[in-house]
Amino acid sequence: MDDQQLKVRYLTVNFVGLAMVISVFLYAVVVEVLKRVYAPFTGFAGLDPSQTQILKYIFVALAIGHFFLIKIIQKVLTSGSIERLFQAAIATLALCEAVAIFGLVLFLLAGNSMNFYLFMFLSLFYFWFFFPKYQDWEAQRRAQSSPDKKKVSNQ
Numbered sequence: 132m133d134d135q136q137l138k139v140r141y142l143t144v145n146f147v148g149l150a151m152v153i154s155v156f157l158y159a160v161v162v163e164v165l166k167r168v169y170a171p172f173t174g175f176a177g178l179d180p181s182q183t184q185i186l187k188y189i190f191v192a193l194a195i196g197h198f199f200l201i202k203i204i205q206k207v208l209t210s211g212s213i214e215r216l217f218q219a220a221i222a223t224l225a226l227c228e229a230v231a232i233f234g235l236v237l238f239l240l241a242g243n244s245m246n247f248y249l250f251m252f253l254s255l256f257y258f259w260f261f262f263p264k265y266q267d268w269e270a271q272r273r274a275q276s277s278p279d280k281k282k283v284s285n286q
Contacts, residue, residue: 137213137272141265144220151224152258155231155251162238162247174242183241190233194253197226201261213272220263227261230254 166172178186201223208219234250237243 137268138265140217141263141268144217144224144263147221148224148258148262151228152255155228155254155258158231158235158247159251162235162244165239166244172242172244174238174240176240178241183237183243183246186240187237187246190237190250194230194233194250197230198257201226201257205261209271213268213275216263216268216271223261223263224258227254227257230257 204222204226205219208215208222231251231254234247234254237250238247
């Protein structure tokens with residue numbers, strides 16, 4: 132893969148990532164609109180506090196699990212070939228956004244906007260921490276192309 136193809140794929144991932152980050156902020160708009168339209172909003176499921184707490188712990192565990200799942204995906208998918216960087220980046224971004232969706236679901240069920248904002252900020256942290264960097268993609272391309280050059284020069 133040449134520099135131009137790598138840049139095009141990276142810009143595509145950047146655009147998708149930006150759209151996903153914007154969608155997280157749109158979820159916040161949905162939360163605020165629902166809070167005002169249905170004031171006081173207590174959720175659509177009518178969960179009692181103990182059920183809400185259990186669900187929140189489950190979602191927190193899933194969100195923490197996403198952190199490690201992203202690390203595994205990045206390690207496994209990017210070790211194969213440069214073409215898999217795109218797949219790994221899209222999967223990573225989707226898992227980052229899923230954390231905010233956990234918060235949105237919890238809000239819709241239980242009605243506590245602070246639960247949503249907790250997951251929203253965790254999601255935004257994941258986006259910041261895991262967002263693909265072009266320098267990493269270039270380094271991966273160089274690392275994968277250098278063994279091929281050594282094989283050619285040794286023959």
